[in-house]
Amino acid sequence: xxxxxxxxxxxxxxxxxxxxxxxxxxxxxxxxxxxxxxxxxxxxxxxxxxxxxxxxxxxxxxxxxxxxxxxxxxxxxxxxxxxxxxxxxxxxxxxxxxxxxxxxxxxxxxxxxxxxxxxxxxxxxxxxxxxxxxxxxxxxxxxxxxxxxxxxxxxxxxxxxxxxxxxxxxxxxxxxxxxxxxxxxxxxxxxxxxxxxxxxxxxxxxxxxxxxxxxxxxxxxxxxxxxxxxxxxxxxxxxxxxxxxxxxxxxxxxxxxxxxxxxxxxxxxxxxxxxxxxxxxxxxxxxxxxxxxxxxxxxxxxxxxxxxxxxxxxxxxxxxxxxxxxxxxxxxxxxxxxxxxxxxxxxxxxxxxxxxxxxxxxxxxxxxxxxxxxxxxxxxxxxxxxxxxxxxxxxxxxxxxxxxxxxxxxxxxxxxxxxxxxxxxxxxxxxxxxxxxxxxxxxxxxxxxxxxxxxxxxxxxxxxxxxxxxxxxxxxxxxxxxxxxxxxxxxxxxxxxxxxxxx
Amino acid sequence: xxxxxxxxxxxxxxxxxxxxxxxxxxxxxxxxxxxxxxxxxxxxxxxxxxxxxxxxxxxxxxxxxxxxxxxxxxxxxxxxxxxxxxxxxxxxxxxxxxxxxxxxxxxxxxxxxxxxxxxxxxxxxxxxxxxxxxxxxxxxxxxxxxxxxxxxxxxx
Numbered sequence: 092x093x094x095x096x097x098x099x100x101x102x103x104x105x106x107x108x109x110x111x112x113x114x115x116x117x118x119x120x121x122x123x124x125x126x127x128x129x130x131x132x133x134x135x136x137x138x139x140x141x142x143x144x145x146x147x148x149x150x151x152x153x154x155x156x157x158x159x160x161x162x163x164x165x166x167x168x169x170x171x172x173x174x175x176x177x178x179x180x181x182x183x184x185x186x187x188x189x190x191x192x193x194x195x196x197x198x199x200x201x202x203x204x205x206x207x208x209x210x211x212x213x214x215x216x217x218x219x220x221x222x223x224x225x226x227x228x229x230x231x232x233x234x235x236x237x238x239x240x241x242x243x244x245x246x247x248x249x250x251x252x253x254x255x256x257x258x259x260x261x262x263x264x265x266x267x268x269x270x271x272x273x274x275x276x277x278x279x280x281x282x283x284x285x286x287x288x289x290x291x292x293x294x295x296x297x298x299x300x301x302x303x304x305x306x307x308x309x310x311x312x313x314x315x316x317x318x319x320x321x322x323x324x325x326x327x328x329x330x331x332x333x334x335x336x337x338x339x340x341x342x343x344x345x346x347x348x349x350x351x352x353x354x355x356x357x358x359x360x361x362x363x364x365x366x367x368x369x370x371x372x373x374x375x376x377x378x379x380x381x382x383x384x385x386x387x388x389x390x391x392x393x394x395x396x397x398x399x400x401x402x403x404x405x406x407x408x409x410x411x412x413x414x415x416x417x418x419x420x421x422x423x424x425x426x427x428x429x430x431x432x433x434x435x436x437x438x439x440x441x442x443x444x445x446x447x448x449x450x451x452x453x454x455x456x457x458x459x460x461x462x463x464x465x466x467x468x469x470x471x472x473x474x475x476x477x478x479x480x481x482x483x484x485x486x487x488x489x490x491x492x493x494x495x496x497x498x499x500x501x502x503x504x505x506x507x508x509x510x511x512x513x514x515x516x517x518x519x520x521x522x523x524x525x526x527x528x529x530x531x532x533x534x535x536x537x538x539x540x541x542x543x544x545x546x547x548x549x550x551x552x553x554x555x556x557x558x559x560x561x562x563x564x565x566x567x568x569x570x571x572x573x574x575x576x577x578x579x580x581x582x583x584x585x586x587x588x589x590x591x592x593x594x
Numbered sequence: 595x596x597x598x599x600x601x602x603x604x605x606x607x608x609x610x611x612x613x614x615x616x617x618x619x620x621x622x623x624x625x626x627x628x629x630x631x632x633x634x635x636x637x638x639x640x641x642x643x644x645x646x647x648x649x650x651x652x653x654x655x656x657x658x659x660x661x662x663x664x665x666x667x668x669x670x671x672x673x674x675x676x677x678x679x680x681x682x683x684x685x686x687x688x689x690x691x692x693x694x695x696x697x698x699x700x701x702x703x704x705x706x707x708x709x710x711x712x713x714x715x716x717x718x719x720x721x722x723x724x725x726x727x728x729x730x731x732x733x734x735x736x737x738x739x740x741x742x743x744x745x746x747x748x749x750x
Contacts, residue, residue: 275630279626
């Protein structure tokens with residue numbers, strides 16, 4: 092119950108002001124097609140430099156929460172999911188809007204998001220300290236395997252190809268070794284003065300998440316947004332609340348499914364929304380109504396994608412393993428403020444950790460309140476043409492990456508990685524494992540070196556890194572995640588081939 | 595060359611480039627001194643090169659199932675924007691001054707991809723106004739609020 096002591100910190104004028112800015116800004120950014128939550132949070136990081144750690148995290152956390160929920164606005168009114176997490180929402184949400192129930196669909200989505208989101212953050216509050224205490228038992232070899240686990244889990248689960256996912260993770264780990272090594276001070280892979288200080292995480296995050304989006308918009312050519320916003324009629328919020336109460340089953344399925352999926356590193360909101368929608372349909376007596384503008388579909392999908400936000404931070408705050416790409420960007424935000432999540436976060440920085448977590452709880456409620464009122468305006472923002480969005484994101488990416496260290500080298504790194512990532516993505520490589528490799532690389536290397544020194548002074552490398560129940564457990568999880576993903580990939584391929592033959 | 599063979603060739607080129615990087619970093623990791631500093635990179639590079647060669651062989655055999663590649667239409671659409679963006683980032687931002695270069699690049703990108711007519715004065719005025727508004731916001735955010743000192747160079 093330690094979190095209660097830090098609740099007051101959320102309500103200081105500056106903290107609450109930042110929470111409001113992050114929430115409203117996140118709703119608008121989320122409603123804008125082409126701006127994913129990950130990219131929005133990455134672009135916001137440079138604005139947190141001048142803030143204290145807790146303040147910066149409040150802004151980033153609020154933006155994370157609201158962009159996921161804000162994505163429902165464009166999903167419902169434009170049939171364009173604001174983020175992958177809102178794909179399932181379009182199925183019934185847009186049909187409801189077409190049937191003249193746009194306001195009702197928006198109200199249901201924000202209310203369901205708030206219920207799911209609050210449950211998810213409560214899970215974060217109660218699970219995190221327990222796991223953090225458990226994580227205290229970790230030594231260098233365990234931390235090394237944990238870092239490798241973070242990269243392999245997200246590499247194998249987030250990518251459509253296990254090999255390409257793991258290869259992306261390796262590229263990230265290699266990029267993390269560029270610069271001077273910490274022990275000998277030797278130069279490694281420095282081919283340009285811009286790489287002398289290594290690759291700056293924030294510049295890399297901006298490049299890897301923002302620039303491919305910009306180039307994707309370029310690749311579409313001269314197209315109008317083309318989306319017609321459906322006008323929203325008046326609808327009582329009280330009636331929407333009653334509707335939520337009538338659909339407890341969809342709400343519960345969405346919330347529980349989203350929370351469980353959030354806890355699994357590497358599985359994002361897109362999967363949470365689609366799985367919850369599918370499960371809700373299976374358990375519903377009105378399954379034939381799904382897809383025809385049925386409220387249960389909107390409630391299940393939206394409660395799930397917000398319920399996964401809190402739990403996706405549990406592995407991040409306890410074990411330094413981000414549960415989603417956006418959580419990986421938040422990890423970058425923590426590291427630039429000198430805060431290393433994991434074993435000692437709640438002992439050394441309880442004020443930062445609890446203020447951040449509490450702000451996410453309040454943020455869910457604010458998101459719901461503002462969402463109900465900002466939705467109409469956010470829908471108008473969603474009509475901003477892609478040409479303006481591309482130019483704005485490009486400008487923000489350049490200024491943001493320059494402002495990290497006032498260095499043109501960071502801008503060059505940002506642009507080079509961004510262009511490289513665009514082309515890699517076209518060939519099935521994924522940005523999330525690459526980012527994880529880049530972030531967890533220094534942690535893996537430091538613990539590997541420290542562990543090898545201990546190993547050389549004791550039993551040797553093999554028993555130290557491969558022996559002991561915790562090491563064996565972590566290695567087993569690494570192997571299991573890779574094998575499971577390989578199995579799923581093969582199964583999906585066979586299923587697709589069968590469908591092609593049937594067609 | 596048929597439409598079907600293009601993605602395969604693209605996959606071979608892309609995975610070949612990744613494999614070449616893998617071989618190169620593995621070579622450096624095993625040959626550079628002091629060897630202690632390259633202990634961890636060696637570990638990574640070994641796995642990297644194995645996975646990269648595997649991917650390359652799969653691409654050569656036509657077994658690659660993931661990734662759509664780039665169509666000629668997408669490439670010709672993105673190329674002008676990419677060139678403007680790269681000239682802006684790698685030369686103009688430092689050479690002309692951050693704000694001047696950003697304003698020019700923003701305006702060109704906006705004009706290149708704006709679906710509105712290029713023969714109407716009204717749409718050009720609109721683009722100028724949007725560029726001016728964006729620059730004002732960027733100046734207020736970065737120069738005034740965040741106190742970021744950007745290269746001024748020839749202009750501003």
